[in-house]
Amino acid sequence: MAAEEQEVRMEVEAVQAVYGDDCEIIHDFPPHLHVHITPRTADDSSQQFVEAILGILCDAQYPQKPPHVHIVDSKGLDENREKHLITTIENKAKELSSCLMLVALCEEAVELLSDMNHPEGNCPFCLYPLLVEDQSGTFAPFMKLMSCYHCFHSECIIRWWKWLQNEIIDSKQCDSTISTSAGNQREMEQQQQQNCPVCRKLFDAKDIEHILDYAGTNSSQPTDVIVEMDGDERKFLECESENNRRQQFESLLKLQQENSGLIEPRKEIVVVPGMYLPTTVMPTLAAIDAADEQHLDSGSTAPEAVDLNIPSNKATTSKHRDMNTRRKNRNHSSRRQPNVYPNRTQWIKKEAVSSDP
Template identity: 60%
Template sequence: DVRQEVAAVASVYGDDCHVVCGFPPHVVVHVRPRTADDSSQQFVELFLGIKASSQYPKEPPHVYAVESKGLDENRQTYLVSSIQNKAKELSCYPMLVTLCEEAVEILSNMNHPAGDCPLCLYPLVQEDKDGSALPFMKLMSCYHCFHSDCIMRWWEWLQNDDTDSKKSSTAVTTEVIHASEGLDLSSSAKHHNVSQHKGLCPVCRKVFDEKDIEHVRDLLGANTSKLVC
């Protein structure tokens, strides 16, 4: 029974499974690699959509990506097409759990940073003169990865730029207050304050946490102790 199969997916994946419709089956499953128990070793994840018609399982379901982290367009396309091909192979058989497990397996094989550092445009995973890997880190909010020293240099520039902006704004506010002596200005104008700049991923602009920067400090140790956040 198809409804029982949908219930099985919900049972296996628990809170990571959202049942959009019991019949025809339509589920969205939050899929992670097998290293997901260790967040520091997780570089990819996917919200996988599986939507079938009333002819399921005779007619294979449509597989699509709702949202992903750490996957570029090529890897996401490969993952979805691979699962879709698996669905065609399993036509006429119950397959929902199998398709999700296939996604987990592929994600596990893809669970590594790929491509270049978006800041310096050099490969993320490369070897230095001693033959050891250069340190890199990911932002927890979006899983974009950078060389650790690159993201720290960028963060330092960001904070310096924010400090300069605050100084400029303070100077302008002081001039306004002096020029308006004797006028009845609102307290908000007199006590203008610039909100603290929040760190945004330089690739996707999602807000990242202070813990991301602290993670880089741990990686680089004394080399970053002079950088101010």
């Protein structure tokens, strides 16, 4: 009896040795383990679409009686795939009955998850399959939220994101009179975090910013939506000398375009249908830029409070000059790509039909 117990204890140690931090021992003996199982993707989380925490509960008769296996938590698995995972592991356990099987069961789970390591089902926004083939045999790009592994067509989630940004701007305009610096900060935080439309788990704006760039929308556009100007700035942008200057730049730009002396981002090849867009944890350069710019913009209302997490606030003056040129660029881009704007205004919230007085 004691020898058997010794063997089981040694097996638990073996599981721990194989899975390291991914193995949590809930109870020593009889063993109760939580093992974090991920597909074989060489630890590249951007290539990972499923994962599960398996609960393995043995009783005193183990290994004569197979352990109870259940899912503690999972990402990217729907009910059917969870069921498939559990039943396959339970069958394996029956097969191996009376052998020590904990490591074998975990390995079986890794195999299964590696086989299932692709997104499944429909895009929650348009309800069409995530991996939908068009006539040319290519796939629409999709993306995955890192916090919950829920997947969406890139185009669909961006449309939703812009809709939310517009709603925030709308509500800001409504209560602009009571906007204080504290209120601004709270709004900023809201813009940088959103809930997953499927499970409401919080995700970071950074999770999504990289596809805002990919999706053919100009990189300055997402910040453009967020940017707020105070009265002075607006007055300045609308004054005659600025208008003249803009016209001058526009004619120059036109000249350059006509002489093909302009190197522009080739929007049409940014997203090739079917191209897989990995969700990297690292924000892209443009995203960092955008974040900086956002901070600086709000700096006009709360200069002290916002600089906290910007590492490069030493070069504030040059940043400001930089920002001004960028703003001009934005004006150009709005003229150059009129298609961007209808797209944006399309989702502007309509006033509900008001009740009769």
